Amino acid sequence: MGDFAKDINSKFENNRIKAMLNILYTANYITSYQNDFFKTYGLSPQQYNILRILRGAKEPIKVQTIKERMVERAPNLTRLTDKLCDKKLINRIAFPEDRRVVLIEITKSGLALLDKIKPNNPSHNLIDKLTEEEAGRLSDLLDKMR
Amino acid sequence: MGDFAKDINSKFENNRIKAMLNILYTANYITSYQNDFFKTYGLSPQQYNILRILRGAKEPIKVQTIKERMVERAPNLTRLTDKLCDKKLINRIAFPEDRRVVLIEITKSGLALLDKIKPNNPSHNLIDKLTEEEAGRLSDLLDKMR
DNA sequence: AGGAATTAGTTTCCGTGTAACATATATTAT
DNA sequence: ATAATATATGTTACACGGAAACTAATTCCT
Structure with missing residues (x-):
């Protein structure tokens, strides 16, 4: 490059x-x-991130909980979950104890899609050109800058 | 932070x-x-960038030329220049020699706006926390990474 | 000269951040 | 205890920006 x-x-x-x-x-x-x-795979990075969080949770969780666990803050989860619902990758579940809350769970096809993606996930090979030590220094400089 | x-x-x-x-x-x-x-100031960073390029050019220039000189690549200059036209900060000029081409010039009020912005431009104080030498190392690490 | 390839700019689609909004629950004051 | 206020949760509406498809004009090639 x-x-x-x-x-x-x-x-x-x-x-x-x-x-x-x-x-x-x-x-x-x-x-x-x-x-x-x-x-x-028909996803955006944020959508992928949500699916991974849901798989990790192993049970339906609140939208709010997803928001807290996301790497990048995603201000409107409604839209993202809409898309995932359309694709049948997640389900919405009402939560009677607090009717403001919406629970989300990942579907079978959501899990299957994650399995397909896993072997090629790019997050790992994107930055192979730096050593661990260099990556550490880079991160430190960025921290200092802010 | x-x-x-x-x-x-x-x-x-x-x-x-x-x-x-x-x-x-x-x-x-x-x-x-x-x-x-x-x-x-009612601008986006990209719009500001375009105005600066136009001021630097000192004469009407092609949209294509603007694109080449922009820091961040802006795939649709049409939209950006639309916004600047609406605000009367630039003018579009037809170019008879090649009718595909559109020339752009900055207006008086465009120049006036740039003058208002100049004293506070944040690009300079955003990264005061690094020394020149540290900034150099940071940039080198980023280059190496890609 | 005529058709293919290239160039310039525009339009369209989609994802995302921000902010205003609606509804439900919690808190506080009386 | 209850009404008024504040807070929490999610949704909707708006604007911006990247990518790609598209249109029109010009150049290239034979």
Whole structure:
């Protein structure tokens, strides 16, 4: 993929600006990669994330609980769960004890889809080019920056 | 802003996964900051970027040229320029020599808006917490990762 | 000159963040 | 205890942005 500066065809005032643009560029690179991957299964990364959480839960859980467990915050789970319902990958269950609450469970076909995806999951090979130690330093620098 | 791992309330398999999530998280942090800033002027970061390119050009330029000079790739400039036209910040000009081409120029009020924004532009103080040398290392690690 | 390939820009589709909203439950004051 | 208020939960409505399909104009090739 070569050098970043050449890719976006621009010059930088200094390393700090360059680093910031590079973060945005790299994040976009990662999400594009993930989008393409999950699209082959008819999912978005967020939808995949929800399915994994539901499988992990092993029982119907509240929408609110899903929200708490998601890596990226997803402000409208309604829409995401709508899509998963349409595809019969999850079910909604009413919760009489608190009628505001909606429980969600994963269906058989949801579990089957996860099984199909598992072997190729890209999260792991996306960043093979860094050593563990380098990855640690990268993360530390990002933490410091904020 | 404290430690990233705590913020998203999750555990990491290893530093590489952690670094990847941290990149996405940090990029989101940056864009949220920028969105909020430019929103006070009724712009998106991309719209601001276009105005700056037009000011720099000092003459009407092709949409295609704008696209090449943008930091982030913007697949549909039509929509962005629509918005800027609505706000009278730019003008579209037909180009008889090649009727596929549309030229864009910045208006007086576009230039005036840029002048208002300039003093507070956040790109500079967003990343003051890193030294030049650290920023350089960060950028190198990101390059290596891709 | 005529058809294929390329280029420029537009339109359309979809996913997502934000904010306003509706409903249900919890809390507080009297 | 009950009415008024506050909080929690999920939904709906709106705007933005990336990707891809599409249209029109130009260039290339023979």
